[in-house]
Amino acid sequence: MLGTVRKIGASSIDFAERIGQSTLFFIRSVLQLPDFRHVFSLLAQQIYNVGVLSLVIILLSGLFIGMVVALQGYHTLVQFAAEQQLGQLIALSVVRELGPVVTALLFAGRAGSSLTAELGLMRATEQISAMQMMAVDPISRVVSPRLWAGIISLPILTILFNLIAIYGGFLVGVKWLGVDGGSFWTNMQGSVNFQVDILNGIIKSAVFAVVITWIAVYQGYYSPPNSAGISMSTTKTVVYSSLMILGLDFVLTALMMGGW
Amino acid sequence: MRSKVVEWVVGLFVIAGLASLVVLAFKVSGFSHYSSSDYYPVVAEFDNIGGLKPRAKVSVSGVVIGRVESIILDPRSYQAKATLLLNKRYRIPLDSEASIFTEGILGSNYISIAPGYDANNLSPGSVIEKTHSAMILENLIGQLVYSFKSDKSDETKTDAVKQ
Numbered sequence: 001m002l003g004t005v006r007k008i009g010a011s012s013i014d015f016a017e018r019i020g021q022s023t024l025f026f027i028r029s030v031l032q033l034p035d036f037r038h039v040f041s042l043l044a045q046q047i048y049n050v051g052v053l054s055l056v057i058i059l060l061s062g063l064f065i066g067m068v069v070a071l072q073g074y075h076t077l078v079q080f081a082a083e084q085q086l087g088q089l090i091a092l093s094v095v096r097e098l099g100p101v102v103t104a105l106l107f108a109g110r111a112g113s114s115l116t117a118e119l120g121l122m123r124a125t126e127q128i129s130a131m132q133m134m135a136v137d138p139i140s141r142v143v144s145p146r147l148w149a150g151i152i153s154l155p156i157l158t159i160l161f162n163l164i165a166i167y168g169g170f171l172v173g174v175k176w177l178g179v180d181g182g183s184f185w186t187n188m189q190g191s192v193n194f195q196v197d198i199l200n201g202i203i204k205s206a207v208f209a210v211v212i213t214w215i216a217v218y219q220g221y222y223s224p225p226n227s228a229g230i231s232m233s234t235t236k237t238v239v240y241s242s243l244m245i246l247g248l249d250f251v252l253t254a255l256m257m258g259g260w
Numbered sequence: 261m262r263s264k265v266v267e268w269v270v271g272l273f274v275i276a277g278l279a280s281l282v283v284l285a286f287k288v289s290g291f292s293h294y295s296s297s298d299y300y301p302v303v304a305e306f307d308n309i310g311g312l313k314p315r316a317k318v319s320v321s322g323v324v325i326g327r328v329e330s331i332i333l334d335p336r337s338y339q340a341k342a343t344l345l346l347n348k349r350y351r352i353p354l355d356s357e358a359s360i361f362t363e364g365i366l367g368s369n370y371i372s373i374a375p376g377y378d379a380n381n382l383s384p385g386s387v388i389e390k391t392h393s394a395m396i397l398e399n400l401i402g403q404l405v406y407s408f409k410s411d412k413s414d415e416t417k418t419d420a421v422k423q
Contacts, residue, residue, distance in 0.1 A: 041263055044270045052273045091288050156277030163280040166288060185287070190368075193315070194289040202281075 022218045025139075029147045029217065032140040042145040043152075050111045050146070050213075051153030055160070057110055058103055062161040065098055066090060066168025074177050086179050087188035090169035095197050099162040101249050104208035107154050108241035112216035115146055116237040119220025120230035128221075143217050150213030151206070158205035162198075200256045207248060212241045299326060299345040300384040304358045304371070309340040310394025312360055312369040318344050320373045325350045328371065344371065346382070354378040359392035369394055 033039050073089045122128050122142065131138045166188075173179045192198070216237045223233035306312075309331060318326040326346035334341045346352065355376030360369050373388075382388070 041267070044267045045263065047270045047273065048266045052269050055273070095284070095288065152274075156274060159277050159280045159284060162288075163284055166284075188288055190315075190317075192289040194285050198281075198284055198289055 021222070022214070025143075025218055025221065026147075026214050028139055029143045032137065033144050033148070034140050039145070042141075043149055046145045046149030047153055050115070050149045051157060054107060054110045054153070054157060057106055058157045058161050059164050061102060061106055062099075062164040063168040065102060066094060066165030066170075067172045069093055069098070069165070070169035070172035070177070074173060074179070083173075083177075083179050084183040085187055086169070086173045087184035087186075088191040090173070091166055091188045091192045092197065094165045094169070095162050095192060095201050097201075097249075097253075099158050099165060100201050100204040100208060101245060103158045103161045104154065104205060104212060104245045105242055107150075107157060107209075108212045108216075108238055108245065111150065111153070112212045112237050112241050113234050115150070115213065115216040116220035116223065116234045117230060119143070119146075119217060120223035120225075120233050123221065123223055124225040124227070124230060126225075143221060147213050147217050150216070151209045154209030154212070155202050155205045158202060162201065196256075204249065204252050204256075207252060208245050211244045211248065215241050215244065298348055300348055300382075301329065302344045302346055302352075302382050302384075302386060302388060303341060304344060304388040304391050305334060305337065305339040305341050306358075306360065306391050306393050307339060308393040308396065309342065310360055310362075310369055310396055312340075312342065312371070312394065316368060316370050318346065318371045318373065320350070320352070320375060322372075325352075325373075342371070351381040354380045354382055354386065355390070356382070356388060357390040357392065358388045360394035362395070 034042055069090050070086060073086055074083055077083045077085055077089065119142070128138045128142070131141065170181075170184065174181045174184050219233040219237045219240075223229050312328065312331065314328050314330055316328045317324045318328060326344055329343040329345045331340055331342045333339075344358075352373060353376040355378040357374045357376065359372050359374070361372050362369050376390075
């Protein structure tokens, strides 16, 4: 009985320590960008790894999600003879909800896991210690560009996802199912508000970007230096970021809908 | 040399993102700022605006000629004061009537202007005097039920039905 109490205490202290450690780690990584000569090439390389290489999966998923929303929406709306509203159904559901959330989930699986595995392997093969030996700060050289690359890439990926999902919906709704193209676009434009819908979606995705890359680099940087540890950290990254995305999505939506 | 290629690709990626944002803004949200040179504001006061919202369309004979800019409550008359932005291409007579209609049964509300015969036109800031409130479905049903009842029981006198 007393042992259980002690265990709860120990795990609570552990938890608090990790929260503090990760917060300090995040603040240091955000602030300690590499010096001016190196920052752009390092950032470009990481944006390429994290953002450009994720393009294919993001764009393909966006196309299919737009198409399936159009198909599902059409068959529901046509029962009320309201298939002209298909454009606004697709645009609002994609721009507000599906775009930020699905892109963030895919990003966590595609880019977050690879960031964790890369940093974990660096830790396990003592490359990080080697950098410290050579008086190179690993946080500013390795962690900070990856964090910033994630924060920059995810909103851009979300915008591209939104666009291609709406185009996919257009393909299915207008080209295949025969909804009138003019009313598709005008109903969409009449109901989608730039600030309320599009900008709030992008704000959401920026928050998700910070959370995902933070979790990914933290889990990688402090992963136990062996193969089991790396696999555990990678799993944790995907699980934690997915949970955080869905939970934060609810909180952010509640804030934005409640006349923020 | 690989680094140069990477930088090019990343540059394209960022530019594609920004371009998509612009397309989203204009194509999807129909984002267009009404510059004061193209539109002029007109005020209309309604007893009840029903479900009218800012950005709702203003039409004459079904042709869209402007948008609702803002809706506020007049603190003195307790009427809803809607500011409309009308396209400068169209001149609307001063004695025109503004009514709030609904698109279809479940659609959104919009303002329809029935042109009058006055020789003078609405100018920036002028007020549309004749307005018709939105039809509130509950009121209509209430009136209907009330008139049915009075028909059936054949009461001697019914109060004037309040609109």
